[in-house]
Amino acid sequence: MKKISTKITAFIVIAILICACDAVKRVPDGKLLLTKNEIEANGKSIKEETIFNQLYQKPNSTLLGYRLRLNLYNLANLNPDSTYQAKFANNPEKYKRQSKWLSEKQVNRLGKSFLYYGIHNFLKKTGEPPVIIDKERADKSVLRLKYYYFNNGYFNVNANYNIDTLSLKKAKIKYAITPGNAFFLDTLKTTILTPALDSLYQTNKSNTFLKSGNQYKTEDFENEKNRITTHFRNNGAYYFQSNYVTFDIDTIKKVNQANINLVINNYSYQDQDSSKTVPFKIYKISDVNIYTDYSSENNNRTITDSTTYKNFNLYSHQKLKYKPRAITNAIFITKGGLYADYKTVLTTRYLNNLKVFNYPSIQYEVDKRDSTAQSLIAKVYLTPRKKYSFGTTLDVTHSNIQDFGIGLSVSETIRNVFNGAETLEIAARGNIGSSQDLANPNNNFFNVSEYGLDLKLNIPRIFIPFSTEKIIPKSMIPSTLITVGFAKQRNLGLDKENFTGALSYNWTPKRNHTARFDLFNTQFVRNLNPNNYFFVYNSSYRALNAIGKQYNTNPNYYNNDIDRDLVIERGTTGFTRDVLSGNASFLKPLESADIESVKSIEERRLRLTENDFILATSFTFSKTTKKDLLDNDFYLFRTKIESAGTLLSAFAKTTNQKENVTGNYEIFNLEYSEYLKTEFEYIKHWDLSKEKIFAFRSFFGIAVPFGNSNYIPFSRSYFSGGSNDNRAWQPYSLGPGSSGAVDDFNEANMKIAISGEFRFKILGNLKGALFADAGNIWNVLDNVVDEKSTFTSFSDLKDIALGTGFGLRYDLSFFVIRFDLGFKTYNPANETRKRWFQEYNFGNSVLNFGINYPF
Incomplete structure (x- = not known):
């Protein structure tokens, strides 16, 4: 039965395609369907897209050479209402029978249903009517071609066209151009x-x-x-x-x-x-007047407060609520200086960036006090935003950890909090979610929860005891961001408390350039339930338990004499201690490989369960040529360098702090992390015209532990796989190296990723993509010794995994819904001879859901 239904479905699809392939079905008699445009200049074929864009008529769009939209239009009934009514006009008895069974109202409404009307309306809107050759438009195309060549220096250009009939109701247009000599x-x-x-x-x-x-x-x-x-x-x-x-x-x-x-x-x-x-006059600025509380309501009211600060005049209808410097720092129009458009633009940008005023208005008027009439008075009108504003946000989320989540956040924004145009934001957030990858003994749908509190203070200048004007002038629109946060996770792995704090300086060295310097970025992560480790990381437990069954003789370590499974936490801890100390009796002599495995499992457990304290300093720089959201021909370069623990170690050595038993320094009785991390990312988009885009991304990141650390904290490590990475693997399920992702959450301290994606239009807002993702993660210069997981030479680049696939995206203007299906094309975890295309099937594919494009 299943085979028969499959054949019937295939037959129906083939029949529809055959019927739809009559491309001239909607072409009237005596008319011709435009199938192709050809342009020749001096007898040579032209392929330049810019020249073809001069033509008023273009053939129907194609998808991989197939006129999909035209054939969808041909499938539609252009007059479904008339067809529905005609069905009953030719058979009145049928109308009576259906009216008795339903009702006259329901029968009439049936004509507006999706089956009779909606599907044809959808096909008409989604489809594309046939492009009929129009000689008037062809004449206009010739004229535009002449203009194009004239505008490029060919003043004696000639052009004409010829309609070449190909078959019944089909033709192409040949345009012939004789440019002549260029001037x-x-x-x-x-x-x-x-x-x-x-x-x-x-x-x-x-x-x-x-x-x-x-x-x-x-x-x-x-x-x-x-x-x-x-x-x-x-x-x-x-x-x-x-x-x-x-x-x-x-x-x-x-x-x-x-x-x-x-x-x-x-x-x-x-x-x-x-x-x-x-003659034109050259104007100078005689005064800069700033109205700090302007509105249409108080425009005619009397100014009651004013002050002059560094040749700027500040006025207010009420008591002046701002420190003069906070506003004048944003004004680039100066008394005595020449009028300049760029100063007006820069002032507007800076004032808007303060986020305490609505969009500012800057006007100029000739100063009547100047007898030469060569002076201007600059008037800056500022309308304050509300001092307090309350906001709420409800989010539905999907991430590498949560399959589904619901988040609610409430925030209170206080503007001009210290009368220096500062902005303080206090936000509380909560989230509940569902994850199949985490321990869930009670089988609850919502098995993940998190709540937190964040404070952000934005200062519109570099907040530092000394002047930085010579290094970072105010034209770079500098600002300081101070953040403090607390978050608590429940039922998420080991459960965590996360304390964060940062002091960051931001500025724009040039247009479309951004720079950020984190003087300090601190994070303290406290694991609330470290004893849950083997419940959460099942792969580690299975590996340790398999070794335990081979060697363990202590009955207190296992559950029963039949299964002999190690008990968590008593058995796993005791057996690990016995193996590493060697002071116990075993079923057989310990093999060195098994000792190393137990040692590796214990090192990973300690790394993922101990509390982390990170005090880092970092610098981030980015540059882009992207002009706006619609720009599809640009590049983006981003780099970051981060150093953690260096200042703490320098302080410890300077003050002669004592090392602990492991030879490391501590702060608050906790070993802090010390490492150097750097990242490089390059993204390039090429606009291939006709809504075809090729996008490329490359990423390299490495974090090297030293001094007080021999590994990288989990929160600062790299993973591979997922909807924004290598889409043929699930998040955390690729690597390190060729190890085969033996752990539950596989991470490492070096990453390479390269992706290419060809994007094209299918129907309306529905877009398609073909992609290839390459990359992997490795351990390097840390305490991991497994050869399969480490990167020791360039020969290890053979472990770069390759995933290919296709995707569908629906553009909703304000965001894009994305589905990508990835296939494992080259899997380094397999044997050398079985790495290519061994898992290239739907059974091993990965379906990714994402919001917006991956890069």
Whole structure:
């Protein structure tokens, strides 16, 4: 029966595809379906996407060469209402019978159901109507092609087209272009009537886009207009606009060459009924007035409080609530300085970044006190936000640990808390979740819980006892972030209490560059139930228990004489102690390999159950060329270096602190972590046009313990696998190296990851992707000695795992829902001869769910 149903389903699918493949089904008689555009220039085929974008008509879109959307449209009934009514018009008795069985109202409503109407409406909206060749649009395409070549210096271009019929109701259009010879720039002259502007132009003319010998391009002329306008307006020319820049192009008596004369006329303005022309003036700022509590309601009220601070005038309708420095630090418009557009933009950005005002308004007016009329008064209008604001957030989450989680957070934001434009945020959060990977003896759905409290204080400047203006000027919009947090996890592994604190400095060295320096970032992790270790990490227990059955003779260590399973905690602790000390009797002599295994299990237990104290200093830098959310052709580079424990060790040595029995220093009776960690990440996106994008990511990270540590804390280590990593493996289930992920949560202190993804449009907001993820984790320069898990030379790169697959994504504008199916293509955990494609099947595949793109 199962085979028959499968055949029937396959037959139906094939029948639908055959019916839909009639691409000209909706093409009227006498019309032609556009199947292809061809463009030739001087008899040579053109493939450039920018030239094809000039055409008004393009063939129906395809998916891997198949016109999916056109065929979906052809499947639709374009008039489902008429078809439904016609069914009863030809058979009135049928309508009567259905009306008795249902009702007249229900029968009429049935015509609007998904079966009769909705499915066809969906096919019409999702599908794409056939592109019918339109000669009028083809003529417009020829005109646009001429414009394109003209704008690139081909002044004598000719173009035409020909419609080539291929088969019944199908044709392609061939566009033939004869560009002629390109024109090049010859002599360049300037005619600038205002002497002050002429002097300004001369100071920056080396950056011109127009250079003798270059091919004529309209784009270069537009760029030159914008360059000149920006330069003038940043140097006092307040009334200058780009339309004052014109070009005289002379090609008379020239062979494929053009002389260029750049013309800038004087300023013209309307004075009553007449037009007047005067030279442009260079304006300076005579006053900077800041209105700190402006609103439309109090605009006409009297100013009651004012002060002057470093040539800035601050006004308030009520008592001034801000320290003058907090606001003037954000103002780059200075008294006595030239008017400059960039200062206005920078001031707006900085003020907006304070997060205590609504979007600011900056206006200029001519100072009537200046008889030369060459001074401007800058007026900065600031509208304060509410001092207190309360917020709540409800989240549904999915992570590497939780299969499902519900989180609630409440926060209170206090603005201008110390009258210096500081922002204090107090937030409380709680989360309950479900995880199949964790111990759950009571079989409760919600077996994970967490709650916490966080305080964040943002200071809009570098908070430090000495001045940093020369190193980090205020134009870099510096800020200081002080955070303190507490979180408590229950039923999550060993259960933890997590105390955190940080002092961070942030600034933007250049546009699209960010820098962050954590003077200190401290974390204290306290395990509440370390005795749960072997309940949580079952793989460690199974390995130890298997060895125990071979050697253990102590009846107090196992549950019964038949199973002889080690009892947690009494048996696991006692047997481990006996093996490592060697002071016990065993069923047979201990083998060195088993002793090393027990030692390795115990070292991992100690590492994951002992409390951690981390005091780190780090620097993070990132650079991107991404302009906005719609930019699909950019790169992102990020690097981070972190040092932990170095200051504590230096203090301990300087003050002659005593080492403990293990030879390490302690703070608060706890060994602190000491390591050096660095990371590099590079992401690049290429826009291949037609909503096709290729995305690439590479990552390298390594953390090396030294001094007070011989391993990296679990919270600072790396793992591999998951929806944002190697998608052919579950989180924590890949590596280290070729070890085969023998532990429950596999982590290490070095990671390499490389991913490539080809993204394309399928239907409407439904997107597809083909991806390949490579990478792994290894232990290096720590206390792990297992050869399969460690990285000792470049030959260990053969342990890089490869996963490939495909995915579906639905774009909801504000976020993307993502499903990726990954297949293990190369698995280093297998034998050398069985690593490629041995698990390339659905049974060993991994389905990942994610929000937004992985990179």
